[in-house]
Amino acid sequence: MAAGMSDDPTPQGLDHVGLDLWFTSLAWETEVFARVERAGFDDISLADSEVLSAIPLDGARLVEVARRRRITKQAAQERIAALIKRGYLTAEPDPQDRRARILSHTVRGRALREALSSAKVALHRELEERLGSERFRDLRAALAEAKALYTPGA
Amino acid sequence: MAAGMSDDPTPQGLDHVGLDLWFTSLAWETEVFARVERAGFDDISLADSEVLSAIPLDGARLVEVARRRRITKQAAQERIAALIKRGYLTAEPDPQDRRARILSHTVRGRALREALSSAKVALHRELEERLGSERFRDLRAALAEAKALYTPGA
DNA sequence: TCCTTTGGTCAGGTGGCCTGACTAAAAGCT
DNA sequence: AGCTTTTAGTCAGGCCACCTGACCAAAGGA
Numbered sequence: 140m141a142a143g144m145s146d147d148p149t150p151q152g153l154d155h156v157g158l159d160l161w162f163t164s165l166a167w168e169t170e171v172f173a174r175v176e177r178a179g180f181d182d183i184s185l186a187d188s189e190v191l192s193a194i195p196l197d198g199a200r201l202v203e204v205a206r207r208r209r210i211t212k213q214a215a216q217e218r219i220a221a222l223i224k225r226g227y228l229t230a231e232p233d234p235q236d237r238r239a240r241i242l243s244h245t246v247r248g249r250a251l252r253e254a255l256s257s258a259k260v261a262l263h264r265e266l267e268e269r270l271g272s273e274r275f276r277d278l279r280a281a282l283a284e285a286k287a288l289y290t291p292g293a
Numbered sequence: 294m295a296a297g298m299s300d301d302p303t304p305q306g307l308d309h310v311g312l313d314l315w316f317t318s319l320a321w322e323t324e325v326f327a328r329v330e331r332a333g334f335d336d337i338s339l340a341d342s343e344v345l346s347a348i349p350l351d352g353a354r355l356v357e358v359a360r361r362r363r364i365t366k367q368a369a370q371e372r373i374a375a376l377i378k379r380g381y382l383t384a385e386p387d388p389q390d391r392r393a394r395i396l397s398h399t400v401r402g403r404a405l406r407e408a409l410s411s412a413k414v415a416l417h418r419e420l421e422e423r424l425g426s427e428r429f430r431d432l433r434a435a436l437a438e439a440k441a442l443y444t445p446g447a
Numbered sequence: 448t449c450c451t452t453t454g455g456t457c458a459g460g461t462g463g464c465c466t467g468a469c470t471a472a473a474a475g476c477t
Numbered sequence: 478a479g480c481t482t483t484t485a486g487t488c489a490g491g492c493c494a495c496c497t498g499a500c501c502a503a504a505g506g507a
Contacts, residue, residue: 155414159437168311170445286320391504
């Protein structure tokens with residue numbers, strides 16, 4: 140990349156709430172992962188993290204994970220295999236059902252799960268502090284109304 | 294799918310502004326595409342639409358599109374090829390530069406561009422009406438603050 | 448002129464999904 | 478008991494939207 144290029148090559152483009160929503164949502168997600176990475180987890184993708192978070196502390200089966208995440212069991216299987224390979228999950232045979240495997244978190248898996256949820260809780264609280272509880276409540280209410288407005292079939 | 298399954302298999306899960314942002318943003322995007330589809334464009338993906346919208350009315354080169362969309366020129370090329378194949382774009386040689394091709398919208402391409410931007414403008418206005426201009430302004434301000442809060446490096 | 452930069456293409460790879468076809472165990476029926 | 482259907486999981490292959498690396502030909506400067 141050459142130095143000295145102009146900063147903003149294309150200021151042209153619509154300005155609308157859709158972009159506000161999109162960029163804010165993106166910033167949230169990016170910051171969650173930045174914090175989780177700082178907590179020592181740098182080998183995890185968004186999809187991985189969502190699958191990991193979908194497994195409760197007392198374990199779950201593959202098909203349950205797929206249902207919760209609303210993906211196919213094949214897709215769930217891929218994420219789960221990756222999480223097992225990286226040491227976040229373990230799979231043990233279910234004594235009640237010889238077809239099934241019970242997926243549970245390893246110690247590191249629980250730590251990651253905790254890092255994810257505490258990063259989210261922290262960001263939530265930080266925004267609440269920044270805006271004050273009234274504006275924060277207004278924000279969430281407005282978002283809920285927007286979501287409802289943009290979801291005609293429900 | 295079997296009938297009579299319970300509606301919400303997993304009410305368990307964090308509730309935070311991140312989800313509000315994510316779902317609202319998703320609802321916006323979904324509704325934009327629903328309207329564009331209703332306007333007669335059903336063969337277009339989000340990535341396609343963003344590339345199409347990145348080309349100004351007086352045309353652009355492939356590398357410009359790639360820069361604006363912040364993707365590689367190879368990725369831009371794929372989207373552009375798809376848009377040309379579907380009749381939304383044309384490519385003509387640049388008389389000033391024999392390496393370059395000038396990409397411009399076809400009539401249908403301009404129509405799609407218009408459908409996209411007018412759907413967005415409509416959704417923007419509808420939310421403003423629903424919330425009233427004061428709450429709407431507050432929403433956008435709060436989103437801007439949230440985005441800034443979650444973007445530490447800037 | 449030579450050499451670097453620029454516009455674009457080709458080949459191959461990855462992540463995160465998908466459908467379809469299949470096996471084996473469990474559950475329901477008669 | 479037997480037979481059928483459902484359920485848990487696997488295998489194979491494909492798609493989309495990106496990516497890196499290697500390249501070519503034209504343009505533009507020293």
